[in-house]
Amino acid sequence: MNLEHLTREDTAVLTSAQLLEIQTFITEHLKDVLEDLRRIVQCETPSQDKALLDAGLTEIRALTIERLGEPSHEARTEGGEYGDALELLWPGAPAAADDAAAAVTSEAPVTSVCHYDTVWPAGTLSVWPMSIDGDRLTGPGVLDMKFGIVQTIWAVLALRSAGITHAPVRLLLTGDEEIGSVAGRPVIEAATKDSRVTLVPEPSAGGQPKDRRKGMVFADITVHGVEAHAGLEPENGASAVHALAVLVPEIVALAAPERGTTVNVGTLQGGTGRNVVAGRAECLVDVRVTETAEQDRVADALRALTLPEPYRSDERLRLELQVDANRPPMNPTPASEAAMARLAQLAAGLGRELSPRMVGGASDANFISALGLPVLDGLGAVGEGPHAWHEHLLISGVAPQTALLAGMLAE
Missing domain, CATH: 3.30.70.360 (Alpha-Beta Plaits)
Structure with missing residues (x-):
């Protein structure tokens, strides 16, 4: 595998000033970020309710296109009894309009893989609506992993606002991660083979990425x-x-x-x-x-x-x-170690030190890692309680985590 784009010394990594500009942009638009999160949390998407999954994916697609514009490529894969998968691709930026098609076909994208299904059954919102108490934002699926979808959208918006060049961005949404990715797995494996790196904004481990999963x-x-x-x-x-x-x-x-x-x-x-x-x-x-x-x-x-x-x-x-x-278990591979080294450089630019963690839970990153492809997992929200009634994220972590994700989208 050619890891040149991840390891060569002249590969641009955002400066501290650029990263802080992105973080500031997210902080200044925090109200809008959280409102976008509320919008998709209000669409209940239990893994085994096909009708609700379809409605939720329609709403997520609408929000994404409202924020990022029409994608240059879109593909929806029927999931049968499971949630459908939706692939949306935008060209690298900044690029002249007449170069947009070339940018898509000639450059490897960065892929963000997010699942929109949750473990929470229909009707949960009636007893547990999304709410904010100080730094804690609670609600079904806010941490695992609807914030990851919103985080990806706003990472791209922040790069555009700052005029920072970034790779083509593919957002891949799947609807059955919580029940084994029966329909999602082949779509994920096919879509990520051409990616320079795949990002999985599942919940972080206290702000740290996850480099090993059982x-x-x-x-x-x-x-x-x-x-x-x-x-x-x-x-x-x-x-x-x-x-x-x-x-x-x-x-x-x-x-x-x-x-x-x-x-x-x-x-x-x-x-x-x-x-x-x-x-x-x-x-x-x-x-x-x-x-x-x-x-x-x-x-x-x-x-x-x-x-x-x-x-x-x-x-x-x-x-x-x-x-x-x-x-399959996820353990560090040469491809992912190269991506993690790049992530560590970006974290240093934000005054942070990375200490990747091993966790017992699995995610769709396991499939990508097993193919020997570069993947970074646990880039999402800082919080606690996935699958539990105390599920929450910390609002103070929204801007720093989004800035880190944006850094990996940048060239």
Whole structure:
């Protein structure tokens, strides 16, 4: 891979004065930035509600084009039962109007990947509207990751206002990140292959980027049995609950904490009543790994599971397995390390020192990193509580984080 545009010594990095000018621009327009955030937060976009996802994406598209103008390229990919993906591309700037097409085709873009779906169900806004209390801005999805969308828009606006040359900018919006990026993954992988760098403004780690993320394995494990009256004829039943309960310790034993591998049986349910031999039981398993070899080991072991004796010999019991090695682990690659070095230069210009963090959660950056492509993750809001009722971002972090993102868009 050619990393020349990220590593050559004569590559321009914005000066401290330019970065501070961008930061000041965002501070001066903070009211508008937060109003844009409110506008898209008010469009509820739960991951599994296709109608709301479509409406939310329409509103986000409208806001983006109102702020940045018509894109030179636009493509919407149907997600089926999942949220659609939308790709919007603007040429590098400043550029003469007659050079705009050439700028798009001849220059590699910088891509910002943002998901617009959230974990919050429809109706959440009725009990928890977006609100501000001092430096805290709360609301469903404000941190994870609707601010990242607004942040990208205003980073471009700040560069334009300052007359700073920047690369072509691609904004890629996906609608199923929170449930595994089933529809989004192929779009992300295809769209980022030509990018000089991909930026993922997921929530930061206290203002720091994330250079390592764990990979994931999901497993849905179901045991089918036979129901019977627990008092009158228990011998006619085959308990799915009993069989699964014995299997769970075997699943948990796949963990290897010394290698960063954790296993969590998040839900376990089954049966229909106290006095009924359970005809069905199921559990949902979440595995986190730091290395690809561990992901393969655990996924293979889960796929090879069989019921323990004496349940295995009971032909009335059947084990059903669905195993998905959902996201590969994200670890530093030469391409991403070069991008991180550039980011560190920009942070220094703002008087900040970078200390990238490892986190257990995964994101769409995992897919990009696995391809060996340059990607920077965790460039978004400073805050706490993603997926929780105390989800919030700090308003004081809006301008500094946006200035840093803008620096990576600049040439």
